[in-house]
Amino acid sequence: MNDESKTPVVPCPQCGKRLYWTSDNPWRPFCSKRCRTLDLGAWADESHRIAGEPAMDDASLDELMNRIERGD
Template identity: 45%
Template structure:
């Protein structure tokens, strides 16, 4: 039997202690609630990777228009 103490990490949602082991099925979150809050934030695009706007295609014209 492994006598190593369970490692705890801060929950990404609430900052509380979360046991980081296979025994915690919500890891790295502390609870199902925190896991769902995080999922909801991704689904509503609260978490985004910042990027620059793509360049305008003005130089190539609009393919939907006949005049270019």
């Protein structure tokens, strides 16, 4: 078996192109600088998000603090 057969092949998260996961690719897990930049832009404009609870606004936070102080 040669080294290439042991090297994982993964899809680029941006375009789906299959590539070898090696240190020879400075853009991994992306296939290119372009795909890496497009992905970064998607995070910057909030197209990509991590699921979770919505953030509290100031009014909700103040209401929660008042309820805690009252012992509710």
